[in-house]
Amino acid sequence: MPRILIVGGGYAGFYTALKLEKWLLKGEAEVVVVDPLPYMTYQPFLPEVAAGQIEPRHSVVSLRRHLKKTTVITAKVTGIEHATRTATITPEVGEPWQMEYDHIVVTAGAVSRTFPIPGVADNAIGMKSIEEAVAVRDRLLDNFAKAALLPAGPDRDRLLTVVVVGGGFAGIETFAELRALASALLKDYPQLTIDDTHFHLIEAMGRIMPEVSLETSHWVLKNLAQRAATVHLDTQLTSAVDGVIELSTGESFESDLIIWTAGVMANPVVRGTDLPLEERGRIRTRADLRVHTEDGEIVEGAWAAGDVSAVPDLSGGGVGGFCVPNAQHAVRQGKRLAKNLVAVLRGEEPKDYEHKNLGAVAGLGLGHGVFQSGRIAIKGVIGWVMHRGYHGLAIPMWERKLRVFSGWAWNLVLGRDNVSLTAREEPQAYFQEFASRPKA
Incomplete structure (x- = not known):
């Protein structure tokens, strides 16, 4: 064979x-x-995983489970x-x-794709894998818990400052979903207000989301501004050493969560x-x-x-x-x-691949979304429903679709499950703290 x-x-x-x-x-x-990896990651769901709207395992598809006749080598x-x-x-x-x-x-x-900007390789995190999305979620949850115990000042500001670099679909969706998560967390932390949180998106070009019309991109900017999220257009990140953000405009501030989505x-x-x-x-x-x-x-x-x-x-x-x-x-x-x-x-001739873009959908947090197809643009709640409907059906395999849709339904009834599991990164730490050891 x-x-x-x-x-x-x-x-x-x-x-x-x-x-x-x-x-x-x-x-x-x-x-x-x-x-x-033993699974395929459905990357359009990563922003919602980071925001706690989708269970991480539901946004990946097991290769061995669904490719029964294929030899899978990890x-x-x-x-x-x-x-x-x-x-x-x-x-x-x-x-x-x-x-x-x-x-x-x-x-x-x-x-x-990154550039040799000082501090980016050491301090930033991407949004290309399920592990990155989970780490971003846990970091934001942990930072809220830490910040709630601090008085107002530079240390608290650093913990509650989120920076996303890149204004394409991945960047905007990640930025908007995290803004929605942060707003939802405020009810659990009465010590904090929305004015204590600082969200910055940095885009080198003069506009965001080139896949949609200019009018639609302006609506997204307005929507984000109304939710206390700042977008810096025509701006470049020049340094992120030790979490100190320096922009080409001369602005500078500190952040404990820097996310890179610029290409x-x-x-x-x-x-x-x-x-x-x-x-x-x-x-x-x-x-x-x-x-x-x-x-x-x-x-x-x-x-x-x-x-x-x-x-x-x-x-x-x-x-x-x-x-x-x-x-x-x-x-x-x-x-x-x-x-x-x-x-x-079988000795036959192959055919050319041709596909015309069907349009674009983006989720911008619970109840906020856009759909663009040609000159047709749908914004707000309906755009958000279309975003979820499209991607819920687009993820491969029916068992995955059912898990995703059922998860969304339960979240609407029960709310987000805002629990950080950062300790999973060092699972033996708790055991080793109390474990008996031989005497020297």
């Missing part, structure tokens, strides 16, 4: 494997997925030598080994391959999702999709002629790639 190796179990990789299981005949091919692919059709698999425990394949599907996704880049794993890359580090990919050289020659047996690939946007709506890195494209590319791979295995 030919072996199909899928590098990465995110949107594109998961859907490629899921559809290959559906369309491949028994014995037609072996499918292997390699990813360092490890990293640290090298690809397509000339010999071999990949280097490096597990967390044990020695690396070589795996041979007939077709490789690279869907390794993207990672946070993504292709997973650096592709740099350790002999697959052709374009200037931004993405794999050169045809519209039919086969990899090609700079001269346009097809690289037989190599496929790519999702954020790690430069796929032409045949709808004409892409940036620079390529599909933008979002979940809409990754999911649909994974499905098309699976169909095309099966077609090639």
Whole structure:
């Protein structure tokens, strides 16, 4: 049997494997997925996880549970030598080994793109993984508990100051959801008022959320301002050393929670391959999702999709002629790639991927949201309902959908579950504090 190796179990990789299981005949091919995590993260839910509106486990999809006919390997692919059709698999425990394949599907996704700004690498946290979202939530909850015991002053201000860098969808949703969480926490801390909390979003461009109309982005800015959240446009972060925020405008203040959402880049794993890359580090990919050289020659047996690939946007709506890195494209590319791979295995011609953006939805905290499709813009409560409806149905697998919708329903009845579990990071500390030890 030919072996199909899928590098990465995110949107594109998961859907490629899921559809290959559906369309491949028994014995037609072996499918292997390699990813360092045993689950796919539904990233649009990360802001709501950070705000305590979604149980963290409900926003991830187990690879082994739902890919029954696929071999799932929890490890990293640290090298690809397509000339010999071999990949280097490096597990967390044990020695690396070589795996041979007939077709490789690279869907390794993207990672946070940062700049060499002093202090960012040491003090900021991203919003690309479920672990980051949970850590942000716990930090904000802990900071409120600490601040409530302090008198008004610099130390309390630092704990209650949240900074988000980046005004795209991920940044705005994270910023707005955390603002909503902070406002909800005030009822539990009568010592604090909304004036004691300070929320700052820093955006280098002159507007936020380029995926929506300028009018809609202005409505979002107004909505945030009414909720005591400050957006700094045309402003750059110049330093974050020791949590001291310095802006290009000359402003300076301290923060104990700095979140970086200012862009993504292709997973650096592709740099350790002999697959052709374009200037931004993405794999050169045809519209039919086969990899090609700079001269346009097809690289037989190599496929790519999702954020790690430069796929032409045949709808004409892409940036620079390529599909933008979002979940809409990754999911649909994974499905098309699976169909095309099966077609090639059966001696048929693959078809081009083409998808016109259906619009954009954003959740801005409980009861606040926007929906934009063409010139149609829906804001407020209805936009928030559309956001939840779309993403609740878009997360893969019905058991996940049911968990998410039921969680939302219980939250509306019972409220947020605002309990921090920071102690989980050192689970043995409590036991070791009282454990008996041999005498010296």
